[in-house]
Amino acid sequence: MAELAAQLKVSVQTIYDLRSKGRGPRGFRVGAQLRFRESEIDAWVARMELADEQRHAGGAS
Numbered sequence: 001m002a003e004l005a006a007q008l009k010v011s012v013q014t015i016y017d018l019r020s021k022g023r024g025p026r027g028f029r030v031g032a033q034l035r036f037r038e039s040e041i042d043a044w045v046a047r048m049e050l051a052d053e054q055r056h057a058g059g060a061s
Contacts, residue, residue: 001034004041 004025005012018024025044027036 004036 001012001015005015008015015024019027025036026040027034029035
């Protein structure tokens with residue numbers, strides 16, 4: 001979790017908050033540790049980028 005937060009330059013709490021709102025990457029537990037597949041992180045980032053592009057394209061004239 002800390003590696004993902006560092007990669008995105010956000011806090012670990014931000015990742016937890018996004019996940020609790022259903023907006024974070026899908027993960028799985030290994031014991032007490034939450035893990036993420038790189039492919040899921042890549043897909044999640046791509047979805048966020050697309051959503052951001054669509055938001056900003058809607059306001060452009």
